[in-house]
Amino acid sequence: MSEYPVNDDNQTEDLAPMLLPLDAWHREKGGRMVEFAGYMMPVQYEGIMAEHLWTREHAGLFDVSHMGQVMLSGEGLEAAVEALLPIDLSTLKLGAVRYSLLLNETGGILDDLMVSRWPGGLYLVVNGATKWDDIAHMRECLPDEIVLNHLDERALLALQGPEAFAALERHVSGDYPLSALTFMRGGKFELGGVEAWISRSGYTGEDGFEISIPGESAAAVAELLCGEPEVKPIGLGARDSLRLEAGLPLYGHDMTPEADPVSAGLVFGINKRRRSEGGFPGAAHILNALVKGTARQRIGLTLEGRMAAREGAKVFVGDEEVGVVTSGGFSPSLQHPIAMAYVDAAHTADGTALEIEMRGKRLPAKAAPMPFVPHRYHR
Incomplete structure (x- = not known):
């Protein structure tokens, strides 16, 4: 089986791991807990192989609340974010989700992230192992007019697999049906009486959804979804083997500050207009690599x-x-x-x-x- 990393080089030494909102729920469900990215997280429940195949055939619920959820708002937001990320915000419509990259001045990858346009600002999801460095980097680089709100009171769940839609649809309501969401689209819904931001996205290669909810509602929502016959809780081990089969890179392993987006095969994270105009960190190095190739x-x-x-x-x-x-x-x-x-x-x-x-x-x-x-x- 693919080994999901349980130790993180960015983790501060001698600090006790933090607990996620679902910690007690994971233990009650038989989750084998390990330390990852500064948190205690379930690596497996009934076994990595079984959980992997269940997700490919049915639907798995993953707790990814260790990820960093950030809201950016303020005057001049578009220009400020485009100076930080190689993203074209002029084509990012309300509810749209887009993959992007946080880069250093030589074009090295500091993190990969998802950017969504929410009413009132931009919602970012960054990797758990790098979120504190990412937040510090963004605070340093963004103008004072930009408000950065770390949504640390929210939980993040991922429901993934070919039967994820059927299981989730039974419990959501909103201004439009869940079926209106296609890949990389999101919106506000009510899920089991809880206000949720739901996007059709994920890290397994399967159809699925990522669900941002208040942390105090996480256990109730997880219990509701796992009450459906299609859904089982799935740990970090199967999340890693699923993303590997899907060819999706893991930060700190397949992406590092020593790797650029061209050599990493992530040029799609640099939107078309930005490839011609530049104006983002490391642009000169990356645009040169696009022309000349990489070693x-x-x-x-x-x-x-x-x-x-x-x-x-x-x-x-x-x-x-x-x-x-x-x-x-x-x-x-x-x-x-x-x-x-x-x-x-x-x-x-x-x-x-x-x-x-x-x-x-x-x-x-x-x-x-x-x-x-x-x-x-x-x-």
Whole structure:
């Protein structure tokens, strides 16, 4: 199985992990709790393999309340945010959700994030392991006129899988039906008597929803959704194996400040107008890389047998070291190991024969297109 990281380099040492609003609920449901990104979180309930396959076939409920939820508002918001992110806000309509990147001055990735246009401002979701650094960075870079509100009193749940819509639709009401939401669209609904912001998005490659609600309502909403026959609680372990099959990178592993969006295969996070105009951190480096290419590229790898390649494993062509694995694990859906790696550009074509060094052995591998399992977003 893919190993979800349970230790985080950004975590402050000697601080007791914080508890999420659903901590007691997870324990009651049999969640095996681990420390991740400064919080105690469930890594699994009945087993990673079973939870993974359940989500692919039915619907899984994930607690992602460790993620940072931020609201930005104020005079001059559009220009201020476009100076910080490579996003085109002129094309981001009310209720729309868009993937973007927080970059340093050399084009390195500080974080990836989701940006939504809410009434009254922009709603951002940033990674839990980096949220304090992200908030500090944004406060430093944004003008004083921009108000940054960390929505730390809110919980965030993700309901993912082909039966997620059916389970959720039974409990929501609003000014328009849930079916009006297509992939990367969101809106305000009432969910079990609780006001919720719901977007059709996620991190599994499946159709699904992310649900922002007040923290004090999280247990009631989780219980309501898991009362549906299609839904089970799912832990961090299956979340990682699902995102790996979907070819989705994990910050701190497949994305770091040493990686740029071009080599990471995340150019779609730089909107078209910004690629021509620039004006965002690291633009000169990134626009040059778009023209000239990069020395290494993030690619997918497929392996035979059962032994999985793990992060840090070296990639070879013959005796030449040509790359390094950044994520790897056994694919429950495909029943063989898969991985992501940064590999020298000359050896990235699909089908290229490679070898991965694990425990003193060379594992045969091939460069493969991603996603490994096709996305099933509702467009």
